[in-house]
Every structure is written in structure tokens, then in C-alpha cells.
Amino acid sequence: MGVRRNRPSAGVVLDVAERYEWIFWAAIGLQVMTGVGNLGAFGQALPPPESAWGTKLIVKLVAVLALALLSVPRTLAVVAMAGTKRPRPGLLSTYYGGTTVVVVVIAGLAVWLAHG
């Protein structure tokens, strides 16, 4: 009576992961581009770095930098796995779980910044 779970094939998992990586890096570029544009809209009215808002902004920018830095090994690992057609489900879960946590932290900081 055992019910077998339908697991997606290795090819499908890696294909989806590769598409995700293209979208992720395009989003990182757009995020930095629009982020600088948003700061430009402040102009001389940009709060000083010593203010609470300034500290939050620096923390957010460092978090974005960390997200980009930690995401390079993830993308390279996906490319390597796709090249050898051997996915490592455990490693992929760790990478994408970690990415989700950092993205949630950055989104939280963005909301915190927007509300002063």
C-alpha cells in the first residue's frame, strides 16, 4: 500500500534552478540600479550616516552585498551540477534555504527603512 511520492527528475530540477539563477542575477542588477536611483531622489536631503536611518541603510547595503557574494557559489554549483547532470538535493536545499533567509532579512530592512 506504499504510495510513492512523485519526485521531479534531475533534469527538471536543474533546468528550473538554471532559469531561477538568470532571473536572480537580473534582479540583483536591477535592485542595485534602482536602489542608487532611489538614493539619488533624496539628493542633499539624504539623512546623515550617523542617524538611525543611515545605520539601517548601511546594514541593508551590506546585506545586499553579502547576498550577492554568497549567491555566486550557489549559481556556480547549479551550473556544475547541470554540466554533470547530477543534482545534490541536500546542497541545493541548503543554498536556496539560505538565500530565502537573507532575502527575507533584506526585505524586512527595506520595510523598516521605508517607515523611518
Add this chain to the structure above:
Amino acid sequence: MAERAIRDRNLLVVFTLGTFDAAALIAALVVTLYASGGLAPLLSSLSTIAGLALFSALWLTTVWSTGRTLRGAFTVAPWTSVPLGIIIPRATWRGGVNGVVFLACVGVILAISSAFNGDVGVVGFGALIFLTVGAAFAFVIGLVLGLLFAGVDLALVSATRAILDEKKSRP
């Protein structure tokens, strides 16, 4: 079909490293300038459209430069088959070229912006600066950044390889 898949994967590596280098450079510059108080005067002298165009230009030239650096360096995985003694000088040189190409883009963007404002004299002066001191200065800055990011990118590639090898060797 397989060749296309390999080419797409190689392009993904180029796009990833190029985007990472451009984004990390700008994010690091913004943090440094903001912390030192130099960001507000710089941003207020730059329109939003010009700022977006400048980052787009840097993004484009850096991805192009990364593609030129990694040409012929791919194997089945993103590990380079080219010795470090070749890839590092190549990345450094490409960084210098990227600096000059990016400066040319900056010149074009600022010239269009100035021409719209009717400052034609500024355009001529800017072209003169670009053709003399500007290009040499941009090349040297690009060389240094190319070397720096070659080191960072190679460290990230090594880290990925170590993680994959370590996971593979586990029982």
C-alpha cells in the same frame, strides 16, 4: 542541442560574475561614500535617468569584459582550464579595457545630458579630457579593479569547488 545547453550555461557564468562584479563595486562604493559623507553631494549633481544609464553602462561593459576574460576557459563545469598565470593577467588587462570603455559610455551619457541642457562647450571640453588624461586614468583604475575582482571571483570559484568536492567525498 547539448552544445546549446553548454553555451547557455557558460553565458550564465559570464552573466553571474559580470553582474556580481558590477553590483558589488557599486554597493561597496555607495557604502564607503555614504559613510564618509560624500554620497549626497555626488547624487544631487546626477539626475536619476543619468544615474540609471551609468549603472546600465557599467553592468553591460562588465558582463562583456567578463565574457572576453573567460573566452576559451570553460570546461564542463565552470572551473577554468586556463592556468592562473594566464587568467589573472587577462582579467587585469580586461579590467583596464573595461575602464576605458565605461569612461567612453560615461562621456556619451554626460554629453547627451549636457547637449539637452545646451552646454555644447562642456561636451567639447569633456571629449578633450577623455582623449588625454581620462582614458589613461580609467585604464589604470580598471587594471586595479580587474585584478581585485579576478581574485574575488577565483576565490568564489575555489570555494564552490571545495564545497562540491567535500559533499561528494562524504559517505
